[in-house]
Amino acid sequence: MYAALGAAVAFYSYPFFPGLPGWLLLLLLLPFIIAICLFRVLSLNKLSVFVSAAALGVSIGLAAGAMAPRAASLGLPSESINAVSGMLIEDPRQFNDDRGMGILALEASSAGDGLRASASGSITVFFPADVIPRLKEFGRGCGIYTEGKLIQSDRGLLFRASAVHIVKPASRLEQFRTGLRTGLLTKFSPKIDSENPASAPVWSSLAMALLLGVRDNLDSSLSKGFAYAGCSHVLSLSGMHLALLSGLVAFFLRRILGLKPAMIVGAVFILFYVWLAGGQASLVRSAIMYFLGAACVWGFLKRDALNLLCLAFIIQLLFQSGAGSSVSFILSYLSLAGILTLGETLHECFKGSIPEIIGAGLSASIGAFIATSAVVSLFFGELRPVGIIAGLIIVPLSSLFMIMALGILIIVNIIPLLFSPLNAVLTLVYRLIEYAVAYAGKVPGLAAPNPWPVLALSIIMAGLIYFVQYKASAYRSAIAPFKN
Numbered sequence: 001m002y003a004a005l006g007a008a009v010a011f012y013s014y015p016f017f018p019g020l021p022g023w024l025l026l027l028l029l030l031p032f033i034i035a036i037c038l039f040r041v042l043s044l045n046k047l048s049v050f051v052s053a054a055a056l057g058v059s060i061g062l063a064a065g066a067m068a069p070r071a072a073s074l075g076l077p078s079e080s081i082n083a084v085s086g087m088l089i090e091d092p093r094q095f096n097d098d099r100g101m102g103i104l105a106l107e108a109s110s111a112g113d114g115l116r117a118s119a120s121g122s123i124t125v126f127f128p129a130d131v132i133p134r135l136k137e138f139g140r141g142c143g144i145y146t147e148g149k150l151i152q153s154d155r156g157l158l159f160r161a162s163a164v165h166i167v168k169p170a171s172r173l174e175q176f177r178t179g180l181r182t183g184l185l186t187k188f189s190p191k192i193d194s195e196n197p198a199s200a201p202v203w204s205s206l207a208m209a210l211l212l213g214v215r216d217n218l219d220s221s222l223s224k225g226f227a228y229a230g231c232s233h234v235l236s237l238s239g240m241h242l243a244l245l246s247g248l249v250a251f252f253l254r255r256i257l258g259l260k261p262a263m264i265v266g267a268v269f270i271l272f273y274v275w276l277a278g279g280q281a282s283l284v285r286s287a288i289m290y291f292l293g294a295a296c297v298w299g300f301l302k303r304d305a306l307n308l309l310c311l312a313f314i315i316q317l318l319f320q321s322g323a324g325s326s327v328s329f330i331l332s333y334l335s336l337a338g339i340l341t342l343g344e345t346l347h348e349c350f351k352g353s354i355p356e357i358i359g360a361g362l363s364a365s366i367g368a369f370i371a372t373s374a375v376v377s378l379f380f381g382e383l384r385p386v387g388i389i390a391g392l393i394i395v396p397l398s399s400l401f402m403i404m405a406l407g408i409l410i411i412v413n414i415i416p417l418l419f420s421p422l423n424a425v426l427t428l429v430y431r432l433i434e435y436a437v438a439y440a441g442k443v444p445g446l447a448a449p450n451p452w453p454v455l456a457l458s459i460i461m462a463g464l465i466y467f468v469q470y471k472a473s474a475y476r477s478a479i480a481p482f483k484n
Contacts, residue, residue, distance in 0.1 A: 002050045003056050006055065057314070068324060074117070082150075083145065084104065084150075088103070089141075091139060091214075099128060100127045101126050102127065103122055103123075103125075104123050123157055127161050131161075139177070140177070145167050146159070146164045177275065180276065185208060185214060202427055203426050205217040206401065207402075211406060213280060213283075227441075228384065238286055245406075249269050250262050250266050253265055270287050274287050281320065293308065306340045309336055337371055342371060347360060365387070365388040365392065369388050373448075373458050375451070377451040378451040382447055385446065397436060401426070401429050
């Protein structure tokens with residue numbers, strides 16, 4: 001935990017440090033690793049170990065900061081650039097108006113007078129509607145040359161493309177992945193009416209979003225409804241989605257293979273799923289947590305959820321440092337940290353006064369909300385407390401929907417005649433989600449343009465929760481002898 005705190009402080013304050021080469025910062029890890037080993041062997045006091053762990057974390061944070069991709073460097077004056085080229089590093093995303101966007105790892109930039117220069121970093125490119133089908137066909141990893149206009153926004157440089165040329169196909173492995181994704185996505189839209197092949201189940205776009213993270217065809221009103229209901233995290237592939245899918249695998253394999261072999265098969269499945277879905281930061285975090293949990297089952301690590309989360313943070317920061325500054329990365333770790341600390345404390349307070357089926361979910365929701373409020377305020381300027389209650393209904397419904405959507409896709413390929421009755425049931429669940437999201441979304445949010453008061457209030461609420469838990473624990477200890 002101390003190492004993770006040190007890493008977080010160093011990584012997020014890295015812009016204030018002078019630019020140091022990454023290899024030099026990594027070299028700083030060695031003496032701290034040796035120091036920690038010596039402290040353990042010599043059984044020195046815990047304070048020394050904590051200080052060394054924090055120092056090790058600072059070195060890791062600095063190293064991750066040095067390795068993280070920096071802002072785009074175009075090599076030419078921005079006002080003269082009319083074309084950029086590079087490689088798509090994410091699957092292109094399509095909007096409801098058929099236009100789209102993608103992240104381009106820059107290789108070169110061009111100006112109107114024929115000048116061409118090397119470029120580095122990454123830039124968000126907005127594509128016209130007519131090129132999206134072709135970009136989806138070639139997929140992540142392909143090289144493109146795009147003409148258009150460079151735009152300076154409050155979030156940095158953007159590029160609005162007017163023409164796009166595919167100059168290099170993706171690797172064979174990426175081509176296989178793109179073909180597999182395309183094939184799976186067609187399975188999410190089985191035709192209901194053979195005379196009207198354009199018709200598809202109303203739930204298909206939500207199934208794509210929850211199972212593969214593809215929100216291209218998701219109804220904009222439903223997407224906004226999740227956000228207004230304070231449940232936008234449901235649409236982002238994360239621990240909930242991975243737990244459900246890996247849980248299904250474990251359920252069918254555990255009795256056949258046993259717990260430990262089933263964990264290995266589950267790990268292979270998770271690696272494949274993360275690769276197929278695209279490696280979003282929150283999904284990678286969940287995968288690392290699964291692997292660490294498997295190591296606990298095999299006896300290599302102690303079962304301590306908070307320490308495992310901290311270890312996952314350090315691992316992901318080193319191997320996916322570019323994602324460390326993304327909102328999804330930050331919120332993913334903060335929300336789970338809030339659940340494991342404030343949520344568990346509240347859960348203890350609720351025992352005996354609130355039914356367990358409600359208390360467990362409510363305490364987790366409150367813990368995650370408090371832990372993430374300041375960051376949500378910073379990036380979005382608004383808080384949606386209704387999500388604390390709405391999540392108790394929307395999250396279970398979404399989980400049920402995921403299981404049923406996956407089941408119907410498997411069953412229909414075996415017995416096509418069952419599609420109509422299964423479709424009717426799944427459509428009903430979809431409508432329930434739609435209604436719950438719309439109803440919760442009507443509750444107004446709280447404007448919070450300044451994150452500092454929100455942070456202060458969050459700290460006060462956290463302190464109050466721990467104080468109440470302390471008083472409750474003291475009260476139980478005082479009356480325990482009388483119960484005997």
